[in-house]
Amino acid sequence: MTLKWGYKRAFLRCALLFLAGTTLQLAVGDFDNSFLRYPWGLILAINYCYILILISSLKNKWKWLGQLGDGYACISSLASMIVLTIIFGLTRQDSATEGIVGALGFSRMTSSWGFNLLLFYFTTTLGLAVIDDFRHLRKRRVAAVMSHAAVFIILAASMFGSADKQRVMATLPLDKVVDECVTQSGERVQLPFTMSLREFSMEEYPPKLYILDVQTESSSADFLLVESEGDEAEVDSWKIKAVKSVDMAGRMPDEQEYKPMNHVGAAPAVYVVAEKSATGEHYEGWVSCGSHIFEPSYLFLGKRYAVAMPRREAKRYLSKVVVADDEGMHNFDIEVNHPARIGSWRIYQVGYDTSRGRWSTYSVLECVRDGWYSVIHIALWMLLATGVVMFATAGGRKIANKKARKGDKI
Amino acid sequence: MSWEHLIWFAAAAIIFWVAAAVSAFRSKRVWPTASLTLVGSAIFFAFIIGMWISLERPPMRTMGETRLWYSFFLSLAGAAVFIRWRYKWILSFSTMMSVVFICINLFKPEIHSKSLMPALQSVWFVPHVIVYMFAYAMMGAVTIFALYLWLRPRREASDEELGMCDNLVRIGWAFLTLGMIMGALWAKEAWGDFWTWDPKETWAAATWLSYLLYLHLRPRVSDRNVLFGLLVFSFLLLQMCWYGINYLPSAQGASVHVY
Numbered sequence: 001m002t003l004k005w006g007y008k009r010a011f012l013r014c015a016l017l018f019l020a021g022t023t024l025q026l027a028v029g030d031f032d033n034s035f036l037r038y039p040w041g042l043i044l045a046i047n048y049c050y051i052l053i054l055i056s057s058l059k060n061k062w063k064w065l066g067q068l069g070d071g072y073a074c075i076s077s078l079a080s081m082i083v084l085t086i087i088f089g090l091t092r093q094d095s096a097t098e099g100i101v102g103a104l105g106f107s108r109m110t111s112s113w114g115f116n117l118l119l120f121y122f123t124t125t126l127g128l129a130v131i132d133d134f135r136h137l138r139k140r141r142v143a144a145v146m147s148h149a150a151v152f153i154i155l156a157a158s159m160f161g162s163a164d165k166q167r168v169m170a171t172l173p174l175d176k177v178v179d180e181c182v183t184q185s186g187e188r189v190q191l192p193f194t195m196s197l198r199e200f201s202m203e204e205y206p207p208k209l210y211i212l213d214v215q216t217e218s219s220s221a222d223f224l225l226v227e228s229e230g231d232e233a234e235v236d237s238w239k240i241k242a243v244k245s246v247d248m249a250g251r252m253p254d255e256q257e258y259k260p261m262n263h264v265g266a267a268p269a270v271y272v273v274a275e276k277s278a279t280g281e282h283y284e285g286w287v288s289c290g291s292h293i294f295e296p297s298y299l300f301l302g303k304r305y306a307v308a309m310p311r312r313e314a315k316r317y318l319s320k321v322v323v324a325d326d327e328g329m330h331n332f333d334i335e336v337n338h339p340a341r342i343g344s345w346r347i348y349q350v351g352y353d354t355s356r357g358r359w360s361t362y363s364v365l366e367c368v369r370d371g372w373y374s375v376i377h378i379a380l381w382m383l384l385a386t387g388v389v390m391f392a393t394a395g396g397r398k399i400a401n402k403k404a405r406k407g408d409k410i
Numbered sequence: 411m412s413w414e415h416l417i418w419f420a421a422a423a424i425i426f427w428v429a430a431a432v433s434a435f436r437s438k439r440v441w442p443t444a445s446l447t448l449v450g451s452a453i454f455f456a457f458i459i460g461m462w463i464s465l466e467r468p469p470m471r472t473m474g475e476t477r478l479w480y481s482f483f484l485s486l487a488g489a490a491v492f493i494r495w496r497y498k499w500i501l502s503f504s505t506m507m508s509v510v511f512i513c514i515n516l517f518k519p520e521i522h523s524k525s526l527m528p529a530l531q532s533v534w535f536v537p538h539v540i541v542y543m544f545a546y547a548m549m550g551a552v553t554i555f556a557l558y559l560w561l562r563p564r565r566e567a568s569d570e571e572l573g574m575c576d577n578l579v580r581i582g583w584a585f586l587t588l589g590m591i592m593g594a595l596w597a598k599e600a601w602g603d604f605w606t607w608d609p610k611e612t613w614a615a616a617t618w619l620s621y622l623l624y625l626h627l628r629p630r631v632s633d634r635n636v637l638f639g640l641l642v643f644s645f646l647l648l649q650m651c652w653y654g655i656n657y658l659p660s661a662q663g664a665s666v667h668v669y
Contacts, residue, residue, distance in 0.1 A: 071630055078623045085616040089609060089650070092660040110607060147587070158605075167602065205525045225524065313525045336528035337600050348602050368602035376604060377595075384591045390584035394577050 021114030069128025161372030265293030411460025426450030534596035548582030609661035613651035
């Protein structure tokens with residue numbers, strides 16, 4: 001098998017682009033996208049599309065322009081993107097600048113010149129294919145045309161809109177008005193609205209009881225999930241039974257018993273009976289994971305083992321937040337997967353005071369501004385529809401097959 | 411339903427799948443064979459539903475749980491391809507691969523906890539995983555078929571056989587696309603970004619691009635070695651994306667897709 005000259009030329013173009021990227025990387029450092037901030041990103045995006053149309057119209061006049069979007073360019077840019085994505089996947093993204101990997105920018109792939117130049121070339125090739133598709137629209141190519149167009153919009157909007165994205169974090173103490181956020185680099189940013197946390201609530205999974213090896217500080221793989229009183233399980237040859245379970249309990253320092261308690265800091269407590277039939281051992285007592293007020297309690301099974309309850313896992317947590325802007329006050333229930341939306345901002349539930357768990361007195365929210373959201377969102381749904389069309393129409397057409405002979409050119 | 415019941419459901423399902431695989435070669439009628447394999451799939455699906463009910467969450471969180479879906483969708487993909495294109499060999503392949511993944515689950519059972527972290531409690535969770543598992547199953551089937559065509563002695567792959575590969579890749583790629591887009595829409599709702607180049611996403615992109623290269627190379631390239639080699643290579647990328655990143659040093663502690 002030998003490679004046609006068209007492929008050689010196209011791959012050489014990719015190699016030269018990568019070489020140019022590497023040179024720029026070594027000379028000026030990481031690719032800085034701040035020049036794409038609004039309105040420049042939008043202006044450049046419109047001009048970029050215009051230039052693509054221009055290239056497509058002039059390709060018959062100047063042959064070399066046509067080579068930017070022909071089949072060879074398509075294959076070579078696609079193959080180059082695969083190679084770079086594999087390098088991306090194999091390299092730890094830790095912003096390291098030492099060594100050859102760091103110097104070439106592979107450890108910061110999305111900011112490296114080589115990656116961005118080749119992605120830009122790939123998008124350009126794709127854009128020219130889209131224009132070509134629309135000029136020669138055929139019904140049987142609907143899925144291909146739609147997917148080309150959707151991927152082009154997603155890539156172009158991601159590139160030209162990359163500098164317009166803003167991510168800031170806010171810690172909201174209960175009933176305090178917050179109008180400032182902090183960026184990842186620690187910079188303070190004034191928000192166009194204020195937020196105040198009215199209530200933070202959390203739903204937790206039932207407690208789990210493990211057998212803890214005190215010597216090795218390891219816990220059993222199996223556990224007893226205490227959903228109701230009377231639940232039992234065999235864990236590491238111990239039969240553990242939850243005789244009594246209190247969801248919100250507390251124990252005074254001079255007392256042995258856990259009692260129900262409806263107060264900040266209350267913790268789950270389970271009265272456990274543990275038996276080992278092989279040795280006839282029998283232990284019983286209270287086990288609790290404790291809280292920021294109460295110490296945890298263990299049931300010791302001899303000297304080496306103990307029944308322990310780790311902190312309960314969060315099932316869902318919710319912040320009731322009041323957001324105020326020029327248009328007035330808005331009440332939002334914000335939880336994971338359910339962000340609040342205010343203008344081009346979205347407010348996400350990120351965290352809480354993990355040392356206090358359900359009794360947390362603050363909520364951590366992240367505010368994200370993404371002006372290009374709608375464009376990418378529409379293109380993603382377009383691509384989703386394309387996937388369905390492609391599945392429905394698969395098998396409907398045949399690709400012309402040629403038998404390969406030794407020495408054939410591809 | 412618990413993990414211990416898997417062996418019984420799997421045994422019953424495998425009996426039907428094997429019977430269907432044999433029937434595909436012996437009988438000329440499609441529907442008796444298809445019914446046999448679909449009954450096997452239904453039995454296996456009953457186990458998955460049982461697990462779903464007893465765990466009180468979709469069984470899609472752990473690697474073992476995704477393998478259950480993989481086995482199920484392999485059988486379903488096999489049946490769909492058989493019904494649509496009447497490929498006799500597909501049921502043997504899908505059965506063999508389903509059995510391999512069931513065996514892994516039987517010999518390496520995992521502790522199945524009921525908890526599901528808040529980020530996974532999304533409307534996108536179930537379709538995202540199901541669609542990806544179906545795509546993986548399709549790509550698994552096409553890889554084995556490609557290897558068979560590539561390595562069999564004497565006879566080169568015919569145009570029809572290569573056409574079968576194209577159809578399977580096209581369906582698999584369509585599902586890879588659906589899974590990726592659903593993941594992006596979900597990520598935006600959960601974390602505020604459509605795409606973050608998390609190691610899993612990077613390898614998913616590499617896999618998606620590699621199969622896309624195959625689809626674009628097909629009308630241009632006639633060399634079977636290049637085409638089959640690319641299919642096998644793409645499937646290796648898919649393995650890296652599915653579970654390889656759990657062992658990859660560059661991905662340790664850097665992915666939200668750890669399970």
